[in-house]
Amino acid sequence: KEKVAITKEQDALMKLIVEAYNKHQIPQDVTKKLLQEQYSTEENFLLLTEIATSQVQVLVEFTKNIPGFLSLDHEDQIALLKGSAVEAMFLRSAQVFSRKMPKGHTEVLEERIRKSGISEEFITPLFNFYKSVGELHMVLEEQALLTAITILTPDRPYVRDQQAVERLQEPMVELLKKLCVLQHPQEPQYFARLLGRLTELRTLNHYHAEMLTSWRVNDHKFTPLLCEIWDVQ
Numbered sequence: 543k544e545k546v547a548i549t550k551e552q553d554a555l556m557k558l559i560v561e562a563y564n565k566h567q568i569p570q571d572v573t574k575k576l577l578q579e580q581y582s583t584e585e586n587f588l589l590l591t592e593i594a595t596s597q598v599q600v601l602v603e604f605t606k607n608i609p610g611f612l613s614l615d616h617e618d619q620i621a622l623l624k625g626s627a628v629e630a631m632f633l634r635s636a637q638v639f640s641r642k643m644p645k646g647h648t649e650v651l652e653e654r655i656r657k658s659g660i661s662e663e664f665i666t667p668l669f670n671f672y673k674s675v676g677e678l679h680m681v682l683e684e685q686a687l688l689t690a691i692t693i694l695t696p697d698r699p700y701v702r703d704q705q706a707v708e709r710l711q712e713p714m715v716e717l718l719k720k721l722c723v724l725q726h727p728q729e730p731q732y733f734a735r736l737l738g739r740l741t742e743l744r745t746l747n748h749y750h751a752e753m754l755t756s757w758r759v760n761d762h763k764f765t766p767l768l769c770e771i772w773d774v775q
């Protein structure tokens with residue numbers, strides 16, 4: 543069994559990704575608001591809109607720090623951001639949700655999200671996803687790399703130079719694979735389970751699109767940034 547070791551270059555790449563991931567966090571006060579006094583469905587929805595909007599801003603900053611991203615074709619940069627925004631948001635949500643929170647906070651957070659006007663048929667897969675990510679107990683490096691890998695998915699709609707995106711994504715996948723072996727030696731299938739989450743994420747795109755249409759009929763307002771990244775209105 544060959545000894546798995548992270549090369550110097552891989553260690554440098556990982557440090558860059560983790561640094562970017564740490565630098566661009568959603569301000570705690572925004573998510574803390576969700577835990578405060580009793581909100582109505584309308585107010586919960588507005589809070590989620592605010593949190594989701596700040597997450598998109600965080601996502602753009604993180605993406606700009608992914609080595610090589612800014613040297614991609616500019617149209618492709620936009621296509622990758624728009625194509626991954628919903629998945630990156632649900633991945634980040636799952637990571638926020640599975641974080642150790644003070645007693646009872648997770649329940650309050652869950653309650654707020656359930657009472658935010660999101661239709662039931664979307665809530666179930668959403669919380670199933672949060673749970674399946676939580677069960678993995680991902681370390682920060684894995685979370686950051688998985689987010690970067692999601693963003694650098696070559697086959698998003700309208701991406702022209704897919705090979706250029708593959709050349710960026712490939713080393714990240716290799717690095718994540720090594721990390722998983724080193725972090726979870728007793729669980730050889732751990733890396734496969736992580737990639738399985740990305741497949742589950744893609745199904746959430748579909749639910750999210752359904753959700754948007756149902757909200758539009760109940761004339762829910764979104765911010766200009768969310769409208770732009772989600773191609774609505």
Ligand SMILES: CC(C)NC(=O)n1c(-c2ccccc2)cc2c1CN(S(=O)(=O)c1cccs1)CC2
Nearest residue numbers: 573587590591593594597631634635638639655
């Ligand atoms: C942390 C950010 C990325 N999470 C977030 O915005 N959440 C969270 C969430 C999860 C854990 C902790 C804090 C918040 C639950 C949901 C969303 C967003 N969406 S949404 O984008 O469809 C939406 C936008 C406007 C109305 S609904 C619905 C469900």
